[in-house]
Amino acid sequence: MNALTQVFTSSIGRKYIMGITGFALIGFVIIHMLGNLQIFIGQDTLNAYAKFLKTSPEVLWAFRLGLIAMVVLHLAAAVSLVRDNRKARGVDYKKEKKMSTLASRTMILSGIIVLAFVVFHILHFTVGAIGTAYNAHSLPLDSEGRYDVYSMVVSGFSNIWISGFYVLSVGLLCWHLSHGFSSMFQSLGFRNARSGPWLNKAAYGISFLIFLGMAAVPLAVLFRLVK
Amino acid sequence: MDLNGKTPAGPLSQKWDNYIRDSKLVAPSNKRKYEIIVVGTGLAGASAAASLAELGYKVKSFSYHDSPRRAHSVAAQGGINASKNYRNDGDSVHRLFYDTIKGGDFRARESNVYRLAQVSSNIIDQCAAQGVPFAREYGGLLDNRSFGGAQVSRTFYARGQTGQQLLLGAYQALSRQIGLGAVESFLRHEMLDLVIVNGHAKGIVTRNLVTGEITTHAADSVVLATGGYGNAWYLSTYGRLSNATAIWRAHKRGAYFANPCYTQIHPTCIPVSGDYQSKLTLMSESLRNDGRVWVPKNKEDTDKLPASIAEEDRDYYLERKYPSYGNLAPRDISSRSAKEVCDEGRGVGPGGLGVYLDFSDAINRLGREKIEERYGNLFDIYKEITGESAYDQPMRIYPAIHYTMGGLWVDYELMSNVPGLFVIGEANFSDHGANRLGASALMQGLADGYFVLPYTINTYLATTKEKRPVKTQDEFVTTEKQAKEQIDRLLAIKGTRTVNSFHKELGKIMWDYCGMERTKEGLEKALQLIPALREEFWKNVNVPGDEEELNQALEKAGRVADFLELGELICRDALERAESCGGHFRAEHQTDEGEALRDDDHFSFVSAWEYGNGAGPKIHKEPLVYEEVHMSQRSYK
């Protein structure tokens, strides 16, 4: 077997794909969250940040393609692993005590809902096809002549249904990560009995922080803390 | 006629070298032409099958288990001896040899035991190289512990799972050969008979335990490594499936059965808790280092809570009878003493079959922590089985059948009197005489399989004129037919008693009359009871199910049928041997202090029984000639 087929067909190879793409996705989510939180500093900072991100279209598209690749690989590996796993049992037990965490058993479900959310989210903000009058590329300019991302976000989250969906989705993402974060270390071979309990705690901690950081924006808009 | 053990000439220490030097070899390119059947995948069988395949022979390996790794060798706990002298404490090949001969109460063949001690070191090397995770010291060197019957520290171990780890080593070596295609593995296949062609062992009959299919297999030579027969006593420390069928049916085809009555009874096992009990669990002897053995002085106290029995009402009988060895008296002596006090009605626990092993003094002296550190895992096992905590109340222990020194008779080459039939491991009678020392069965099984048989089998293969037969030959057809007939007979009886009930009843007879203490009257009684039971078995047993399916009751029925015959031979041998030696204690033959009294003038021989085929068994004797060792009275006072 050559290296490539081995990675994509073997059990552990695919786990590595899950782990590495999961790691990259978590990295993105954290950076994205930090970026979003600049909304609390003010309109100027956020818009400046948004402008900075779009300085070079080449870099932007390279980044986007990378991200898409991560999602596609993560999804593809997840689907193929889950399909194998469903087949592996054969006959189901009549009685089976569930001894694992619910989050670990529902990764595919939480993952797919998160995917649906991301699609929605891109249509919502990046493409502007849903919910809001603007999209990120045809925004009114702010006083400094930059796209006014700040206003877009505020107007986007003014709708309680949309905000509610965001909060819910972010919750599911964190549910996904409450298992995924420490699981990733196990998949990549960096977890052991000593670090395990810490990684589990860290997974809950980080998931919770991400939840707070992400949900803060729609909630703040909804409660008119950010206008 | 006396049997010839074929001991090579020369001084004891050079016999094996001489043998190797003079032995015939099979050329490497010719080895592929020979097929060898190895029955059993325990330490002996797995090591032999792997080693023979490595040499280039075509090997067929058989086991009734679902995996080679399940053979009962897996259960051995304590360790394996070797005369490495890593401790610098004066060990040597000669010392290991002498300890083993003495431990066996001078009833083993000197040349075999010496060779065992010689190759013992190679075993440790081989196993370490295979990745057996032996205990290590901080410096990375191998650790040792001491064991009964020796004054040096020569026992290698892997926690409390030495047998498991050694077996996995052999299993992995065997697996490698299976993977390479050099060994063909037949699992869930039970050997039902031996096929003899022109007097030579040339094949076996097997039953596929899943489909019920009965077939034959032809080979140039047959190796039996099928373990011990302690389950003739029903309750024992053996696995429930361990049985004598392979060796017994080989015996019925002509192989002599040697010293069947030599049995080891281990003093520290968890006692029987009820009639439903299916097996007995061994507790390491090391417990006796800190535990004190006692029973109440008065029968009336046996039902009382142990804590409520005053110190002066307790009888620490081992300390009383053996003041210098005390609780550490040897296995056979401790076992017998326990039986004595229980026979007097002073035993404790269900059925009055148990004695206390009390740690309260040690706990007071050393603190609970220390005891926990030393024996925590054993206390856990005890708790698991009995539901009682030995920290709070004394343990109850009782002796149990643990090992059978007897087995098929083999010569120095490990070949039985049937040419081409080799017998290794616990299945043969070879090295332990009348009593086996702790940690030497693992040594013997691996010595036989790794380092002896691969040399000696060449001699037979290189010299025999009997070529491998074809399976269509008459002998194969007839033997297969007979095996089928026995199965049909068993299934046809459809009586009113279960197979297990017969096994249990046989076990009780064996334990009562041929257990720790044997008497002429008792044995004579057993020799009446057993044939009667056997007769009832063949009239009234109920074997449910069919032949052509997985049928555990049928499997067991065949094994119990054999135990019912073997049991009789065991008792006959015990009766014949009117002396006490090692594990064989005849009440009529004891010293004034109650120790085993050997009778070297009349009994320094191996009893090798020939199957009588209705006419009763016939004894052959192999005289035990000691060139180097001086026989002496064992004393542990």
Added chain:
Amino acid sequence: MNVNLRVWRQPSDTKKGHFEDYEAHNLNTNMSFLEMLDVVNEDLTLTGRQPIAFEHDCREGICGSCSLMIDGEPHGPEGKVATCQTYMRSFKEGDLITVEPFRSKAFPVIKDLIVDRSAFDRIIQSGGFVSVSTGSAPDANAVLVPKSSADMAMDAAVCIGCGACVAGCKNSSAMLFVSAKAAHLNSLPQGQPEKDVRVLNMVEQMDKEGFGNCSNTYVCEAVCPKGISVDFIAKLNRDYAIASVRTKILGR
């Protein structure tokens, strides 16, 4: 004590199975679960029915033969013990106890509660050994093994090959079993030369046998009678990556 049993009965691998209910009377709480089944079987035999087939041998938790799913838990409710070390005192008077075979596509049922676990043997045959033919070993003390390595190897080597890890894992993954054997041999100096091939071959065989993939749910460790740690799975993942890079990419 009396309990009720709901037991999977299946005449053979090709025939369909179903559950049957039995009553077990006059039990003693000190009986092991298997001794309770012995009692039931005696009764079934004497009343002209087929006894329940189940696997067992040593009955002291070391051979790995016994393999029952008892009331939804591999090896029963006691934890860190094998089926044969499960005692009736873990159950209550009148309990209904469901008994099923270990389920996995890679462990086809042979009869009733007996399954075929030969897939494990084939995994060992693919690489779970050190290639050292008899007679070629150096002195056992010639190769030093640090105590910590020996201890780690032993922690992994105590696996009894029972298959409870597979039975308990929602994916029927054999990773705990495979990783334990790989970790045993890979931790020791003696296992180093073949480390990479061993890992690659064993995982390849494992995948061929139709076991599922590990998704780090850790039930296997919880039900393993020997408490084998999932650390070894992490180690196998790591060793596998290293082996792949070394052999497939760097071509060593």
